[in-house]
Amino acid sequence: xxxxxxxxxxxxxxxxxxxxxxxxxxxxxxxxxxxxxxxxxxxxxxxxxxxxxxxxxxxxxxxxxxxxxxx
Numbered sequence: 075x076x077x078x079x080x081x082x083x084x085x086x087x088x089x090x091x092x093x094x095x096x097x098x099x100x101x102x103x104x105x106x107x108x109x110x111x112x113x114x115x116x117x118x119x120x121x122x123x124x125x126x127x128x129x130x131x132x133x134x135x136x137x138x139x140x141x142x143x144x145x
Contacts, residue, residue, distance in 0.1 A: 090125025091132065097122075098129070 097103045104122070109115040136142045 086121075087125075087128060090121055091128045092125075093122060094125040094129035097126070 093104070104118070106115050106118055106122075109118060137144075
């Protein structure tokens with residue numbers, strides 16, 4: 075049970091980081107204005123902001139690594 079929950083949480087983390095990458099490279103983002111419930115909309119907005127934080131953190135870590143280079 076705990077392993078499954080951890081796996082789902084990690085998948086959600088990867089998915090939101092992926093969406094942040096799509097936003098940064100293309101400008102496309104989910105249309106949250108179409109979500110009728112404002113509480114769910116705010117939850118989704120927080121989820122997407124967390125993805126941007128994870129994406130930025132990964133860029134910093136990769137930028138400091140000798141295994142990656144900027145082109």
